[in-house]
Amino acid sequence: MSVDTVSMTGWGRTAPTTALRFxxxxxxxxxxAVTGRGPRxxxxxxxxxxxxxxxxxxxxxVVDMTGLDRVxxxxxxxxxxxxxxxxxxxxxxxVLLPLGWFLPVTPSTRYVTVGGAIGSDVHGRNHLTAGSFxxxxxxxxxxxxxxxxxxxLPGTTLFxxxxxxxGLTGVVLSATLSLRPVATSLMTVVTERAADLDExxxxxxxxxxHLPYAAARIDLMARGKATGRAVLARGDHAPLDALPPRARxxxxxxxxxxxxxxxxxxxxxxxxxxxxxxxxxxxxxxAGAVRAGRLQRVSSFLHPLDALPxxxxxxxxxxxxxxxxxxxxxxxxxxxxxVRRLSLRRCPAFHAVLQRLGTGGPGWLSFPAPGWSLSxxxxxxxxxxxxxxxRLDDEVAEAGGRVCLAQDARMRPETLxxxxxxxxxxxxxxxxxxxxxxxxxDLSRRLSL
Amino acid sequence: xxxxxGAPQSLLVLGGTSEIGLATARRLIAxxxxxxxxxxxxxxxxxxxxxxxxELGADVRTVAFDALDSGSHEEVLGKVFSDGDIDMVLLAFxxxxxxxxxxxxxxxxxxxAQTNYTGAVSAGLxxxxxxxxxxxxxxxxxxxxxxxxxxRADFIYGSSKAGLDAFAQGLGDxxxxxxxxxxxxxxxxxxxxxxxxxEETPLATTPGAVADAIVTGLRxxxxxxxxxxxxxxxxxxxxHVPRPLFRRLxxx
Numbered sequence: 275m276s277v278d279t280v281s282m283t284g285w286g287r288t289a290p291t292t293a294l295r296f297x298x299x300x301x302x303x304x305x306x307a308v309t310g311r312g313p314r315x316x317x318x319x320x321x322x323x324x325x326x327x328x329x330x331x332x333x334x335x336v337v338d339m340t341g342l343d344r345v346x347x348x349x350x351x352x353x354x355x356x357x358x359x360x361x362x363x364x365x366x367x368x369v370l371l372p373l374g375w376f377l378p379v380t381p382s383t384r385y386v387t388v389g390g391a392i393g394s395d396v397h398g399r400n401h402l403t404a405g406s407f408x409x410x411x412x413x414x415x416x417x418x419x420x421x422x423x424x425x426x427l428p429g430t431t432l433f434x435x436x437x438x439x440x441g442l443t444g445v446v447l448s449a450t451l452s453l454r455p456v457a458t459s460l461m462t463v464v465t466e467r468a469a470d471l472d473e474x475x476x477x478x479x480x481x482x483x484h485l486p487y488a489a490a491r492i493d494l495m496a497r498g499k500a501t502g503r504a505v506l507a508r509g510d511h512a513p514l515d516a517l518p519p520r521a522r523x524x525x526x527x528x529x530x531x532x533x534x535x536x537x538x539x540x541x542x543x544x545x546x547x548x549x550x551x552x553x554x555x556x557x558x559x560x561a562g563a564v565r566a567g568r569l570q571r572v573s574s575f576l577h578p579l580d581a582l583p584x585x586x587x588x589x590x591x592x593x594x595x596x597x598x599x600x601x602x603x604x605x606x607x608x609x610x611x612x613v614r615r616l617s618l619r620r621c622p623a624f625h626a627v628l629q630r631l632g633t634g635g636p637g638w639l640s641f642p643a644p645g646w647s648l649s650x651x652x653x654x655x656x657x658x659x660x661x662x663x664x665r666l667d668d669e670v671a672e673a674g675g676r677v678c679l680a681q682d683a684r685m686r687p688e689t690l691x692x693x694x695x696x697x698x699x700x701x702x703x704x705x706x707x708x709x710x711x712x713x714x715x716d717l718s719r720r721l722s723l
Numbered sequence: 724x725x726x727x728x729g730a731p732q733s734l735l736v737l738g739g740t741s742e743i744g745l746a747t748a749r750r751l752i753a754x755x756x757x758x759x760x761x762x763x764x765x766x767x768x769x770x771x772x773x774x775x776x777x778e779l780g781a782d783v784r785t786v787a788f789d790a791l792d793s794g795s796h797e798e799v800l801g802k803v804f805s806d807g808d809i810d811m812v813l814l815a816f817x818x819x820x821x822x823x824x825x826x827x828x829x830x831x832x833x834x835x836a837q838t839n840y841t842g843a844v845s846a847g848l849x850x851x852x853x854x855x856x857x858x859x860x861x862x863x864x865x866x867x868x869x870x871x872x873x874x875r876a877d878f879i880y881g882s883s884k885a886g887l888d889a890f891a892q893g894l895g896d897x898x899x900x901x902x903x904x905x906x907x908x909x910x911x912x913x914x915x916x917x918x919x920x921x922e923e924t925p926l927a928t929t930p931g932a933v934a935d936a937i938v939t940g941l942r943x944x945x946x947x948x949x950x951x952x953x954x955x956x957x958x959x960x961x962x963h964v965p966r967p968l969f970r971r972l973x974x975x
Binding site: 332720 | 724725726727728729730732754755808856857858859900901902903942943
């Protein structure tokens with residue numbers, strides 16, 4: 275097991291802190307890292323795709339799980355896979371797609387580990403039908419503060435605390451996931467334009483056909499009548515007969531597009547108002563009123579940004595803040611207010627996505643709740659951004675909504691309890707299971723989780 | 724912990740009655756700061772400062788701290804850090820002295836040097852060690868443009884700040900990669916109690932402006948901050964002015 279001292283940040287590259295990083299290759303080594311922790315605790319880290327400070331632990335230990343990357347067994351009869359927590363969803367897709375199986379839930383990047391996906395309880399564009407990631411976890415092995423390994427099954431309180439529990443209940447060592455069958459590795463995609471936010475909401479609400487993946491790329495720079503205009507993309511895994519004859523020979527090939535990585539040094543301000551407006555305009559005009567029946571690779575449809583490795587560096591040294599919130603059905607006015615506020619301030623919001631969320635999972639701190647979710651990234655150096663986001667927090671909390679903790683890098687501890695009603699249960703379980711506070715992260719310190 | 728914008732949740736001000744220190748504390752309390760420790764010699768002014776910050780909603784406590792008593796720094800500051808993480812230390816103490824008197828009374832000149840330099844070295848090192856152990860935090864050191872090039876009018880103060888500035892820069896480099904961020908703040912003439920009655924130099928500024936620059940510097944994780952920013956250019960030119968000419972400048 276290699277050990278070194280490194281400075282770490284989340285994907286947003288803000289608030290770096292230094293910790294001792296352990297890279298275990300076996301479960302026993304992971305247990306050694308946890309039991310041999312210092313007074314400032316330990317937290318597990320995967321591929322560092324959380325935008326905020328969930329997977330860093332200033333002055334303490336961080337267990338980098340990416341070395342535990344074995345796929346143990348794949349049961350093609352029942353559609354389950356048993357794998358280590360450090361396996362990335364990308365690796366799982368490489369292994370599973372050729373066999374005709376796919377992950378039922380993937381977030382907007384496939385470069386997350388299984389452990390990270392459980393700890394953040396990620397969701398995808400198909401949340402309305404498929405729910406979040408932990409709905410498809412059949413069991414997991416959890417390394418707890420005392421060094422013991424527990425098998426955690428759905429329906430138990432420990433499972434509910436760990437699902438979306440931000441790694442604060444223990445270290446997930448391995449998991450059994452159920453899969454969904456697919457006939458091809460392509461998606462049939464329908465895109466349509468919505469001239470304003472009302473139309474986007476209406477179109478997302480309409481259950482058009484059987485296209486479970488649906489999300490709207492919203493133009494937060496548009497003003498006036500076009501405020502909240504969007505390009506909707508819906509899709510589903512393409513059946514075999516939808517493929518052109520030549521592609522039918524290799525229907526399950528997984529070949530994601532890959533661009534050269536973003537350069538290490540990018541001047542701050544590259545992603546500013548001009549580029550945000552330009553990109554949004556190009557996307558909107560390029561989309562066409564309605565386009566149906568297009569075929570896209572799963573990677574291009576579900577994880578478009580993964581084609582550009584290190585895209586977070588494009589924001590420059592100052593980094594960026596990702597804001598993701600959810601409000602319930604009937605709270606469309608809140609969405610309107612937030613969108614109007616961002617558009618009036620001409621905030622250069624990137625990858626702004628509006629989508630519907632279905633029934634929430636059992637996770638106590640899990641983000642998805644039925645209703646709407648809007649997410650966007652903003653350069654951290656934007657003047658007045660801290661205050662603007664604080665106001666959005668208040669608005670979201672007032673509407674009974676919540677802000678995603680796995681992406682958070684800036685929330686106030688005061689607003690948290692209103693957003694997550696099960697927070698008290700979570701704290702109580704941690705106090706019982708981990709009285710010394712072995713599992714700690716910068717996020718847990720900042721928000722007193 | 725600091726948030727994505729560098730706003731700390733807990734703040735330790737060394738030199739708890741410093742106007743720049745308090746202006747910074749007020750701005751930070753308006754953001755994320757909930758815990759403030761004001762370290763300074765016990766005095767009614769220190770308590771008043773604490774009360775004022777308390778009214779803004781922070782949990783404020785005063786800590787008896789004497790910059791001249793280097794021997795006590797480890798114990799006094801160690802206790803502050805053992806109570807919980809400190810996200811930001813603002814090293815704000817310093818005295819201007821009285822140049823004319825200090826030149827005649829070497830002992831009072833030594834006091835300026837001991838407060839501004841020796842005291843800051845010992846307190847700075849103690850805080851740096853504690854910040855390094857917690858793996859994060861900012862140490863903000865109030866230097867001065869007076870330290871950039873010694874002037875006839877205040878070279879005793881200037882030389883102490885020059886020492887402090889060099890110390891803080893070196894400390895920043897030493898702590899690079901440990902998660903601790905050291906920021907050197909070089910204000911020009913600041914209108915405070917300390918400078919009351921003195922002749923202003925051009926580009927004079929206020930404690931509020933210095934505080935704003937500190938808050939911005941925290942967000943950017945800057946290593947050097949000039950207040951106002953134009954001083955960076957002015958001083959880099961002044962640094963290269965030949966001595967015979969420098970002596971003749973109207974503002975010395």
